[in-house]
Amino acid sequence: MKRIFDFNRFCENLQAHCALTSTKKFKKDEVITTYLLKRNQICILLSGEAFLIRYTDGGQRHILCTFKKGDAFGETFYRLHTSKELFVLAKKDSEVLFLPYDKLDSCNKECTYHLQLLRELPDLFLNRMTEMNLRTELLACHTIREKLLAYFFSVKKEKGSSSFELPLSLTDLADYLVIDRSAMMREISKMKQENIIMKKGKTFKIIHQNEMEK
Amino acid sequence: MKRIFDFNRFCENLQAHCALTSTKKFKKDEVITTYLLKRNQICILLSGEAFLIRYTDGGQRHILCTFKKGDAFGETFYRLHTSKELFVLAKKDSEVLFLPYDKLDSCNKECTYHLQLLRELPDLFLNRMTEMNLRTELLACHTIREKLLAYFFSVKKEKGSSSFELPLSLTDLADYLVIDRSAMMREISKMKQENIIMKKGKTFKIIHQNEMEK
DNA sequence: TATTTTTTGTTGCTATTGCAACAAAAAAGA
């Protein structure tokens, strides 16, 4: 993700110089934060990996977003319209930087970092939105095959190579695309048979790209 | 939608005092703008109604967003990840205010309105995001029935009454939820038979709300 | 008002998908 300013350096400065900032480490599968309460908190993933999760009434798990190093999250970035609780779960051991959103312009005089962040907020929002747009588009595909192909193309585009490893396990992918895992596996098998994709372990390759491309 | 400041008044001031601002009227079914090019343009709907539309490769029409008076849109608010073109179509005769995003802080000294807008941008983004989150959640429902019920609840919540008129035609609703219209009609018939909903013309009412509620 | 267009409503058929249940392989943990 292109960032207009040096995000890593910015985070370091924030930690070193801002009294309102705190960092915390999380073990795999721990809850980093929830989106139910108006926490007015911005979270930045310094290391590790995390998922934004919702459980449906039926008990199904949906993966709404995946966060990598440098991604900003928190309910500040996801205005809710239902009261269904969302969780951010550490997928791997992670370190997270927390800072309050509502105090962004009322920190002490020497702390210019909050103001800097304020200026970057529209861009951070847009980064979130881009990811959400992707998932929405995937969910809007009619068939499992179309969902998979659209997803594979997005990974291919991001990695810049026609062979790529999925950033998610197949189990997680099914929860991200909101499809039945076994039905998805069946479709993957069919696509292998029909020579549309190749699969060796975790590495996929798209062979026939007819339309859709780009 | 709650706005922190008086949006209507703000638009009036902008039109009256800012040289970079322009307004234009559109007839029903005219294209207001497209999201393909980097227009760096912010659009505000002053009157009327508009849809954000995408056509799939298969020729299907998807309604991605619906805009009402006061809503802000433009590719600035929808960072794309594909090169698929999006259209904003006037659903009714409409009037739209246009202003350039990238010149927000470089207008003449007397024009304080751009700066004001800049401060409001995160909030405007979040309003957009809330609507997109709603649709994503609807698309994530497994069955047509669940999609419909979730949608009905969102309308009910917005209108504050258990009886409500849909803001979309049923044909448009199917394109918004990305489901086959005839299958949707069949499901609505079933739900009427099973006494889950009532329907008189365009007015719906939810009878059994078991879970899901709120 | 009369005519055209759009929306609503209905149905049969078929393909797709979800569910359940299970086995094998791989990964994680002791």
Add this chain to the structure above:
DNA sequence: TCTTTTTTGTTGCAATAGCAACAAAAAATA
């Protein structure tokens, strides 16, 4: 290393949804 847990892979069956095609009602237009 051995054991346990998670992930991957497969299949039959039943329910759901999409497609096509059409008729009636409503809305828009002349």
